[in-house]
Structure formats: structure tokens, C-alpha cells
Amino acid sequence: MNPKEILAKIAEETATCEKCELHYSRKHAVPGEGPADAEIMLIGEGPGFHENEQGRPFVGAAGKFLDELLTLIDLKREDVFITNVVKCRPPGNRDPKPEELAACSDYLERQIHAINPKVIVTLGRFSMLRFLPNAKIGQIHGQAMSIRGRLVVPMYHPAAALHQRSLKPIIEADFKKLPELIQKTDTIIEYQEEEHKRKDEPKQLSMF
Ligand code: URA
Ligand code: SF4
Secondary structure (H helix, E strand, C coil), X not given: CCHHHHHHHHHHHHHCXXXXXXXXXXCCCCCCECCCCCCEEEEECCXXXXXXXXXXXXXXXXXXXXHHHHHHCCXXXXXXXXXXXXXXXXXXXXXXXXXXXXXXXXHHHHHHHHHCCCEEEEECHHHHHHHCXXXXXXXXXXXXXXXXXXXXXXXXXXXXXXXXXXXXXXXXXXXXXXXXXXXXXXXXXXXXXXXHCCCCCCCCCCCC
């Protein structure tokens, strides 16, 4: 299967997936969308009300702001792949539970493999924690980290910036750094994974 076919297969699987309890209340799974050869992959938290209605990621207020952020760097939604760490809406937009994140993780992992993006932008805490388990968003937002050879840039969630206006210029400034970060991969800090690893984790644990 080529990357496009793999992505289509993943979308098909999520539509009928019953691997966690989020399937009970979903209307539509939201597998994510964008080109199979996207250089930039944006990973949010989970579908909200509008996403659950439409089966598409970031179509509500946060999505509108995300479109504005992409425009700042001359990108359109069609240029990037957008998805979430959980593909079905947590009821009432509650936080995804650890067992839901674990159950859904394989879909995201396969999407990352298929797309092989140059850079992954994590939007919000749950997405960041998947790659940077002990990181604090206030300390590392907008900084590019090289994690096993792949660039990961943690950002605040666009919805957070809508609720807390002081975050708006911060997330805008972080987005504006993206084009340069993609060009200058040699200046990127290698994330000290060992320091953040729990002692009982297997050595070969792959994050991708
Ligand atoms: N918030 C997210 O994290 N993801 C979406 O798809 C929409 C809102
Ligand atoms: Fe399956 Fe993920 Fe939906 Fe849970 S959130 S039912 S694991 S697709």
C-alpha cells in the first residue's frame, strides 16, 4: 500500500473502531486529513462538537484560528496534515483518559509512519506529552526538538489562545518561527530523552 492508501485504510478502520469507550458517543470518527506527503503534521487533542458532527478535524472556532495561524506563514489547510491524538470526541470535550489515548495511539503512529513529515507540531498538552512525556508547555512552546531524528515543535492549543487572550501573540509568534525551523534543522536541540524516561520503560520503546 502507498501512503495515501494507508491513510484511507486508517480512516476506514477508525469509522467502525470500538477499541475504547469513546465509540459509544461518537457520531463520526475524525481520522484527520491532508496530503499523504505533507511536510508538516499538526496534532491536536481530540474532536469537539463540530468535528464530531462533520467527521473533519478543526472545523470549529479553534479551527478557524488555526487557519489564521497557517495563513501567517503562507500555508493553507490543504498543505498540512491535521489530526488528533484521539479520533473520537470525548463527551462534553473532557480530557481524553489514559486508556483512550493508549487505545487510539496505533492509528496516529501509523499515520506518522505513512506521512513521514519533516516536522510535527503538537497542539496542546496531550499531544505534546505523547512525544515529550515530562515537558511543560510554558517552558518549551515554540522550541523545536529533535526526537529520534524528527522535528517536534510543541505549541499551545489554539483553543487555549481563544480562551486566554494573552496566549494569542505567543502562539502567533511560535507559528511564525516554523518556516525557519524547517530550513535550519541543524540548530535544533536534541531532546534528552534518557533524562525523561521512566526507569521501568523498555529501551526500544518507539515513539513513532
Ligand atoms: N480541538 C482539537 O484538539 N482538535 C480538533 O479537531 C478540534 C478542536
Ligand atoms: Fe477507536 Fe480511537 Fe475512537 Fe477510541 S478514540 S473508538 S480507539 S478510533
